[in-house]
Amino acid sequence: MGSAPDPNDLTARAAIRNAALRLFADRGADAVTVREIATQAGVSPALILHHFGSKDGLRAEVDAYAAQAFDAIFEAMPADELVEFLAGGAAGGSLAEAFARGFPHGSPLPAYLGRLFLTHDPAGAALFGRWYAMTRRLFDLMVEAGAARPTDDPAVRAAFFLVNDLALILLRTQIATVIGSDPLEPDGVERWGREAGKVYAEGAFQAPAKE
Amino acid sequence: MGSAPDPNDLTARAAIRNAALRLFADRGADAVTVREIATQAGVSPALILHHFGSKDGLRAEVDAYAAQAFDAIFEAMPADELVEFLAGGAAGGSLAEAFARGFPHGSPLPAYLGRLFLTHDPAGAALFGRWYAMTRRLFDLMVEAGAARPTDDPAVRAAFFLVNDLALILLRTQIATVIGSDPLEPDGVERWGREAGKVYAEGAFQAPAKE
DNA sequence: ACGGGGACTGAACACGCGTTTAGCATACTG
DNA sequence: CAGTATGCTAAACGCGTGTTCAGTCCCCGT
Numbered sequence: 001m002g003s004a005p006d007p008n009d010l011t012a013r014a015a016i017r018n019a020a021l022r023l024f025a026d027r028g029a030d031a032v033t034v035r036e037i038a039t040q041a042g043v044s045p046a047l048i049l050h051h052f053g054s055k056d057g058l059r060a061e062v063d064a065y066a067a068q069a070f071d072a073i074f075e076a077m078p079a080d081e082l083v084e085f086l087a088g089g090a091a092g093g094s095l096a097e098a099f100a101r102g103f104p105h106g107s108p109l110p111a112y113l114g115r116l117f118l119t120h121d122p123a124g125a126a127l128f129g130r131w132y133a134m135t136r137r138l139f140d141l142m143v144e145a146g147a148a149r150p151t152d153d154p155a156v157r158a159a160f161f162l163v164n165d166l167a168l169i170l171l172r173t174q175i176a177t178v179i180g181s182d183p184l185e186p187d188g189v190e191r192w193g194r195e196a197g198k199v200y201a202e203g204a205f206q207a208p209a210k211e
Numbered sequence: 212m213g214s215a216p217d218p219n220d221l222t223a224r225a226a227i228r229n230a231a232l233r234l235f236a237d238r239g240a241d242a243v244t245v246r247e248i249a250t251q252a253g254v255s256p257a258l259i260l261h262h263f264g265s266k267d268g269l270r271a272e273v274d275a276y277a278a279q280a281f282d283a284i285f286e287a288m289p290a291d292e293l294v295e296f297l298a299g300g301a302a303g304g305s306l307a308e309a310f311a312r313g314f315p316h317g318s319p320l321p322a323y324l325g326r327l328f329l330t331h332d333p334a335g336a337a338l339f340g341r342w343y344a345m346t347r348r349l350f351d352l353m354v355e356a357g358a359a360r361p362t363d364d365p366a367v368r369a370a371f372f373l374v375n376d377l378a379l380i381l382l383r384t385q386i387a388t389v390i391g392s393d394p395l396e397p398d399g400v401e402r403w404g405r406e407a408g409k410v411y412a413e414g415a416f417q418a419p420a421k422e
Numbered sequence: 423a424c425g426g427g428g429a430c431t432g433a434a435c436a437c438g439c440g441t442t443t444a445g446c447a448t449a450c451t452g
Numbered sequence: 453c454a455g456t457a458t459g460c461t462a463a464a465c466g467c468g469t470g471t472t473c474a475g476t477c478c479c480c481g482t
Contacts, residue, residue, distance in 0.1 A: 012429080028330075030242045034470060044431050049471060051429090117382060118329045119239075128385040148416050155390045156406040157415065160375075163386060167378030171328060174339040175374060179366045195367040203413045204368065205359050223459075245440060255461045260441060262459090 013051050015041040020062050025108035028115060029059050066112050067123055073102045074130065095131065096168040097193065100184045110184060114170045128162075135162045161200075168192065224262050226252040231273050236319035239326060240270050274334055277323050281338055284313045285345070306342065307379040308404065311395045321395060325381045339373075346373045372411075379403065 019040040023032040034055055038045040052058040077098050103109050116124030136158040142148035151157050168175065168183050181188035198204075230251040234243040245266055249256040263269040288309050314320050327335030347369040353359035362368050379386065379394050392399035409415075 028239065028241070030239070033468080035468090045470085046432080046472085047430055050431095055470065114329050117385065118325055120384060125385060125388065128382075129389065132389045142416070146417070149414075151406065151409065151415075153402055153406050156402050157410070159386050159390050160403070160406055160410065161415075163378040163382045164371075164375045166382060167374040170381055171339075171374045171377060173331060174328065174336060175370050177336065178340065178343045179370050191364055191367050192371070195362065195364050195371055198362065199368070199371065199411065199414065201414045201416045203360075203411055204362075204372075205353070205412045206357070244438080246438090256440085257442085257462080258460055261461095266440060 012041070012043050012047065016043060016048055016051065016058070017062060017065060020058055021065065021112065022108040024059070024062060025112035025115065028119075029055075029062075063121075063123055066109060066116070067127070069103075069109055070113065070127055073098050074134070076102060077134070094168075094193070094196075095162070095165040096184065097189055099169055100186070100189045103184075105185065110169050110172060113166075117166070117170065132158060132162055135159075164196075223252070223254050223258065227254060227259055227262060227269070228273060228276060231269055232277065232323065233319040235270070235273055236323035236326065239330075240266075240273075274332075277320060277327070278334055278338070280314075280320055281324065284309050285341065287313060288345070305379075305404070305407070306373070306376040307395065308400055310380055311397070311400045314395075316396065321380050321383060324377075328377070328381065343369060343373055346370075375407075 016037060020032070020037050023037060023040060034048055035045045037058075038048055041048075048055075048058060052061060073095075077095075099110060113124075113127075115121075116127065136154065139148055139154060139158050139161075143150050172182065172184055176182040176188065179188070179191065181191055183189065183192045227248060231243070231248050234248060234251060245259055246256045248269075249259055252259075259266075259269060263272060284306075288306075310321060324335075324338075326332075327338065347365065350359055350365060350369050350372075354361050383393065383395055387393040387399065390399070390402070392402055394400065394403045
């Protein structure tokens with residue numbers, strides 16, 4: 001929430017927050033103990049309560065921190081720029097690509113996002129709503145610009161594209177296993193973007209060959 | 212695992228299993244207590260341990276039960292039939308549609324599947340692998356039959372289609388909120404299938420209008 | 423120099439968890 | 453009818469959890 005670069009960041013407080021973020025993303029907040037976070041952050045369990053009041057307080061702060069990070073991704077994707085980008089023929093500009101670009105290798109935030117959606121966290125619902133509205137607007141602009149075909153069910157189409165994009169983040173590890181590249185690392189982004197771009201531009205099915 | 216219709220099903224044992232399945236799917240096994248399952252199933256906590264040995268034993272049995280249900284869906288989708296179906300021009304035959312058809316309204320299994328994937332459960336990884344192999348085979352057959360365009364990265368294309376399909380299940384509630392239909396209920400399946408079919412058949416983007 | 427306050431800790435506490443145990447009915451077997 | 457296995461329960465146990473508390477250290481203003 002605080003916009004100013006908090007001076008008491010990079011402190012034990014921040015170390016606790018970061019450790020909690022990573023552990024929560026990996027295994028879920030319920031499965032992580034305060035003592036475990038403390039060990040990981042190199043502090044005593046009591047200090048966590050001293051700084052955050054309770055485990056739930058820490059949880060709330062980590063949630064807010066993650067939400068802020070996601071909003072940063074969100075705001076780094078201005079719609080106008082995207083229209084130009086897409087209209088230029090490239091298939092990029094997806095949320096997943098923004099993730100790959102915005103979050104360094106090994107960041108716990110993609111996994112955290114998955115948990116946000118799976119646990120039906122209200123913060124996750126709000127995030128989804130905002131991203132959906134953005135996708136919807138984007139397609140309106142693209143149709144207007146002649147870059148996308150019109151459709152009679154734009155609500156579903158926007159949702160279709162959005163969740164396809166999110167699937168890349170949610171199923172990241174499974175995808176990496178079967179295709180041999182992490183789809184949030186440059187190599188995987190490239191392969192995925194090319195294939196998705198082809199399907200989105202011209203489809204994948206065709207009338208079967210006559211005989 | 213047992214193929215014969217176990218005579219001691221529809222008993223307290225089955226009631227416990229069903230209650231656990233629903234609770235695990237909704238909130239995750241770690242967040243559910245044995246006492247809670249017992250209350251829901253109308254038995255005493257001790258009976259759960261009597262029947263399943265431990266909470267982990269129950270968890271394993273519920274996992275196996277769910278895996279069996281998913282495999283039933285899997286086997287209800289023979290590839291040959293699918294090829295004909297898809298080649299016929301319809302966009303159906305997706306995993307999500309099979310889910311909608313195979314699981315009654317309000318079944319906890321779709322949510323359970325989400326947890327399987329999100330928690331990096333090995334059973335989830337195995338399931339994903341099998342479904343991926345099936346998708347991969349399906350596309351090979353379709354290309355052979357002239358129903359799908361060839362691609363130089365078939366591994367990514369198969370993964371792309373599979374995860375798009377799974378996204379529908381994983382993000383079901385969020386989708387339902389924004390499009391106004393549950394995508395695993397007949398109405399939503401219809402809308403989603405039509406839109407996805409259009410995109411997969413002919414794409415959604417086009418060169419911008421010249422001027 | 424010194425007093426005060428915040429960062430920090432070790433030890434303990436209360437509680438809820440999974441689990442154990444002893445025992446009660448019921449029903450089947452000889 | 454005794455004997456015994458089975459389905460089931462109430463009560464308790466040990467343990468790990470989130471949390472509290474009393475106190476130590478150390479920096480910083482006066």
